[in-house]
Amino acid sequence: MARGDEGLTLIEMMVTLAIIAIISGIAVLGIGSANRGATVQAEAQRLAGRLRLAADEVLVTRRSLALAADRDSYGFVSRDAATGRWAPDKVGLLGERHRAPAAVQYVMPSTAPIALEPDGLGEPFVVVVSGRKDSWTVTYDGLNVVAAPAPGAS
Structure with missing residues (x-):
């Protein structure tokens, strides 16, 4: 054969x-x-992950960064040495502005950039990520970031 x-x-x-x-x-x-990326939970966890990255960057480089956000987008800014003004950060993922899907919005404690300080003494804050059916909170205490379902959210 x-x-x-x-x-x-x-x-x-x-x-x-x-x-x-x-x-x-x-x-x-x-x-x-x-459909996976458009959920409120995914957006809250994405924000928490980027906030952790920014906090780590601040601790390692000893330079201030700030979270600059509005209802439908956020990004991280750093102080421009020449002008002293906030400008998009030069670290790729942090400097890129992230836009929320249509059904998701961010409720910020302030419209001004929120500073992350190298010594961890920055002001703690909470960002609420909300959608049509549920809400999540992203809490930053100066060192740690936690994303969790908002109290009372279904």
Whole structure:
């Protein structure tokens, strides 16, 4: 019998099944992913993560940063050495302004930039991330950041 007439080897069969399993797994994980990022919880956790990154950046570099936000977007700013004014930070993810999905808004304690100080003595604050059905709070105490469902939220 010639080599080509024998059919598939066990190795070929296993490789084929592995490829099918990987492609199926990717397809299953992708189902519904278009809606995942738009939830209030995801937005609150994203803000908390960026706030943690900013707090770490402040501790490591010993320079002040501030959270600058309005109802539908936020970003981090640093003081420009030449002018003394707040300007978008030069650290990529922090300097980029994040826009909330249409159904989500941020309720800030102040319209002015909220400073994060290297010594951890900055003013603690709470940002409420709200949507149509629920709300989350992002609490910063000068060192730690916590995202949690808002009290009384369903």
